[in-house]
Amino acid sequence: MLIKHYKGWELEKEMPNTFEDFFNRSEVAFEEDGLEKTLTITYVQYFEEFLSEFTPYDKNPLFMAGSREVEFKDIVAIATLLNQPALSKRKRIFVRSQSELQTLFKGYDFSKLPDILESIENKSALQLP
Template identity: 30%
Template sequence: MLKIISSVGYELTKEKSNSPEDLFNRSVVKFREGSHVKELQILYLRYFEELLMERLSPASADFFTRHKVKDCLALLYAMKNEGFLPMKKVYINTESDFLNIFENLDIHEVERILEGDEV
């Protein structure tokens, strides 16, 4: 059983003037698995969020006005891809891989988890 410790996101900023870092977001979920604390980081293009917002149902759009995509994306990814939990970092580089995370999204389950209940 997993216990979610935190789920947060960051907009990356340029560290060098010629760096494309400001085009990316990082989403991080920390969870307890047994007696171990683990972390999963997802790096993705910020543009993918814009595409997502255009395609959301009204209920999902309402959810993402209360919870930013970057703050819960790693959690959603972990819920959908439990086999990837041993990984520490994932880079999502295609629109289809990003949008797939949101297919068949159980908003009520995600809200329950974000409120501190276990997975």
């Protein structure tokens, strides 16, 4: 698997009567078996208030990767993909509860993430076994 890029952003309202501004989206683009794929995870912004329940971090930004400040919304998709590679078959995941978010990260070793993201920042991609 070749990780090409990752990013996260806050959704914005497209119409006055929609709820997009309550959600964040995280995305990781990768190549697997010669195919370009993207995994997108959308979750409620409010979940970020409980970072320490899902991760070893307690506030944004979480850490630096190269010259980039990495926030929680940046890592959700890539950490999920690294933790649960079988989800590479999915395109989109909508996380409805904190327990779903905890499940995506369960057992993941976040101590490796800064080095992984640093490599992506420096090399513009990272080949994983």
